[in-house]
Amino acid sequence: MRRRRAAPPRPQHAPAGGSRVTIRTDWTREEIAALFDLPFNDLLFDAQTIHRANHPRNEVQLSTLLSIKTGGCVEDCGYCSQSAAHETGLKATKLMDVRAVLQAAAQAKDNGSGRFCMGAAWRSPKERDMPAIIEMVKGVRQMGMETCMTLGMLSEKQAAQLAEAGLDYYNHNIDTSPENYANVISTRTFEDRIDTLETVRAAGINVCSGGIVGMGETRADRIGFLHALATMAHPESVPINALVPVKGTPLGDMLADTPMAKIDEIEFVRTVAVARILMPGSMVRLSAGRESMSEACQALCFMAGANSIFTGDRLLTTPNAGDNADAALFAKLGVTAMQAAPQAHLEAVAAE
Numbered sequence: 001m002r003r004r005r006a007a008p009p010r011p012q013h014a015p016a017g018g019s020r021v022t023i024r025t026d027w028t029r030e031e032i033a034a035l036f037d038l039p040f041n042d043l044l045f046d047a048q049t050i051h052r053a054n055h056p057r058n059e060v061q062l063s064t065l066l067s068i069k070t071g072g073c074v075e076d077c078g079y080c081s082q083s084a085a086h087e088t089g090l091k092a093t094k095l096m097d098v099r100a101v102l103q104a105a106a107q108a109k110d111n112g113s114g115r116f117c118m119g120a121a122w123r124s125p126k127e128r129d130m131p132a133i134i135e136m137v138k139g140v141r142q143m144g145m146e147t148c149m150t151l152g153m154l155s156e157k158q159a160a161q162l163a164e165a166g167l168d169y170y171n172h173n174i175d176t177s178p179e180n181y182a183n184v185i186s187t188r189t190f191e192d193r194i195d196t197l198e199t200v201r202a203a204g205i206n207v208c209s210g211g212i213v214g215m216g217e218t219r220a221d222r223i224g225f226l227h228a229l230a231t232m233a234h235p236e237s238v239p240i241n242a243l244v245p246v247k248g249t250p251l252g253d254m255l256a257d258t259p260m261a262k263i264d265e266i267e268f269v270r271t272v273a274v275a276r277i278l279m280p281g282s283m284v285r286l287s288a289g290r291e292s293m294s295e296a297c298q299a300l301c302f303m304a305g306a307n308s309i310f311t312g313d314r315l316l317t318t319p320n321a322g323d324n325a326d327a328a329l330f331a332k333l334g335v336t337a338m339q340a341a342p343q344a345h346l347e348a349v350a351a352e
């Protein structure tokens with residue numbers, strides 16, 4: 001079996017201010033709380049300084065997400081319209097045909113995407129699904145795009161199969177803090193999630209893992225969520241989602257029409273900035289919830305170190321900002337689509 005090389009150690013070099021950026025996995029919750037408490041401008045300045053020392057400035061990676069198997073999921077994630085346990089009116093579909101997936105990938109590439117992410121609403125993939133999944137990975141890679149999949153929990157064998165097919169990233173979110181986790185999901189544990197991340201990492205696949213804020217959690221939970229990510233081998237991609245409350249889901253119904261239905265934008269930007277400081281080498285991705293953010297909030301997120309977004313009109317099942325809105329915002333901000341694969345950039349910086 002071809003073993004893919006695990007991601008190299010992240011570069012450590014001096015930001016403009018002269019202090020060295022070191023990659024740490026020994027962050028304490030107290031240190032993270034102190035970052036959250038910084039005056040907003042100080043936090044943004046520190047995050048942007050660290051960002052510039054580790055990533056190309058004014059560049060944002062564009063990824064496209066396709067739901068290759070929608071709905072009917074046996075898990076009960078409280079935010080998700082795809083759970084069979086929730087009455088959201090979403091129609092469940094079978095796994096998409098490989099050709100249709102590759103057509104969608106080709107279109108995403110034409111629209112400037114550098115990474116194509118494929119998501120299936122499963123607890124874990126079945127053996128019978130793996131041949132088609134593997135063909136999808138190989139086909140998208142042949143187009144010269146990075147591949148990412150999110151399929152639920154993986155066995156070691158499945159992770160090895162995906163690594164062999166050339167999968168670049170596997171997404172599996174921890175969602176929230178260990179303490180808040182049971183308020184959100186009952187059908188699998190926080191430890192199950194960590195086990196899958198370790199299986200993926202051991203197979204040599206890059207890890208994409210983040211979570212959702214605005215689920216009614218406390219700041220202590222946001223601290224615990226980032227602490228969990230920053231004290232493991234840092235995921236190469238860290239999606240930070242803002243909850244999109246969907247009617248019929250437990251969290252959507254609980255939060256709809258309350259002041260907590262939308263997270264405070266300043267607190268959201270703080271969360272992005274703290275993620276950037278804790279995990280300097282990772283791509284921090286603005287994911288779900290971006291369509292309801294103001295342009296100013298998105299601009300602040302880029303200032304705070306977010307450097308990856310999903311493009312297109314839809315995420316898995318919820319609306320997204322749309323290509324035209326993104327192009328207009330990028331033009332206003334002087335931001336361009338990241339051309340080089342981020343890993344290639346980091347390797348180049350590390351070799352300097």
Ligand code: SF4
Pocket residue numbers: 073074075076077080081082083120121122123152
């Ligand atoms: S988030 Fe994923 S695992 Fe959870 S219910 Fe939705 S599709 Fe299933």
